[in-house]
Amino acid sequence: MSGPRSGAWSVKATRGIDTAPVRRERGAKSTVNQGTVGGDVGAQNTVKFPVIRTVGLTGLLVTFADQLSEASNRATLAFCEALKSGNGLPVQEIATSLASVFIRFDPTVISHAALQDHLQGLIDQQDWQRAELPAGRRLWRVPTVYGTDLAPQLEEAAEAAGMNVDQAIESLGSARVRVLTIGFAPGQPYLGPLGAEWNLPRQTELTPQVPPGALVLAISQFVLFTAAAPTGWRHVGQTGFRGFQLQADDPIALRAGDEMIFIPVTRPEYDRLCAADPHFGGASREEIAT
Incomplete structure (x- = not known):
């Protein structure tokens, strides 16, 4: 993956994706400055990452940072892969978010303490923020119409980014982006x-609905919609890519760690590709060499 431009990764982790009720922490170092009596002035908390948090009765959350960065996302993907390829750990689910890995388990099969010890041992094996990304990742090239009536907020986004429409299409259409996580809807990538x-704020008002295949933009990220839904992100491109197909052998097309390029095409070319390939709109993929 090509290196990000300065500041591109400085995005705060999205609340609701990386936060969770906390009952116990391991690996955390907290410092509280009480300030005056009662601690109402000068309070400050410092957490040393990675940290293991208990989530309810059946979950643990390993968090690598409190904000999204290339390193924290790399650590998340590599740690998840290490867990999945480990020695038959008796857990029910392993899932990633932007900077965390969630593990769901049955406490009658493995105790909280035993699983926490296993996770801490794995954390201690290496600096996960410098780990290799998992093998088997794919590069997808997805034909995309930018602007037109299909994606009517491109001009607004371009103006906010200080560009004209042609410059915006060149910038967005040449960007090689990573699937940071899958969430919000089945198969839907951030x-x-x-x-x-492109570190643009969300809109102040929701767009009532964008269609499947919509490419929307905010906070230096894309989301590629897998189902029709409202959004506060700007609709800048439209694809024929269907990332979730319930009846397919593999219903979810993308994996966290895959990379994508949204290649500009004309409206007639888009229509032709979608007619010929109603599932992926002419997208191609290849394995990324390790």
Whole structure:
């Protein structure tokens, strides 16, 4: 993956994706400055990452940072792969978010303490922020119409980024972005980083609905919609890519760690590709060499 431009990865982890009720922490170092009596002035907390948190009765969360960065996302993907390829750990689910790995387990099969000890031992094996990304990742090239009536907010986004429409299409259409995590809807990817010029806030009002295959943009990230839904992100491109197909042998097309390029095409070319390939709109893929 090509290196991000300065500032492109400085995005705070999304609340609701990486936060969870905390009952116990391992690996955390907390420092509280009480300030005046009662601790209402000068309070400060410092957490040393990675940290293991208990989530309810059947979950543990390993968090590598409190904000998204290339290193924290790399650590998340590599640690998840290490867990999945480990020695038959008796867990029910392993899933990633932007900077965390969630593990769901049956406490009647393995205790919290035993699983925490296993996770801490794995954490201690290496600096996960410098780990190799998992093998088997794919590069997808996805034909995309930018702007037109299919993606009507491109001009607005371009102006906010200080570009004209042609410059915006060149910038977005040449960006090679990573699937940071899958979430919100089945198979739906969060992708990044885009350059710092695309660190645009969400809209103040929701767009009532965008269709499947919509490419939307905010906070230096894309989301590629897998189902029709409202959004506060700007709709800048439209694809024929269907990332979730319930009846397919593999219903979820993308994996965290895959990379994507959204290649500009004309409206007639888009229509032709979608007619010929109604599932992926002419997208191609290849394995990324390790």
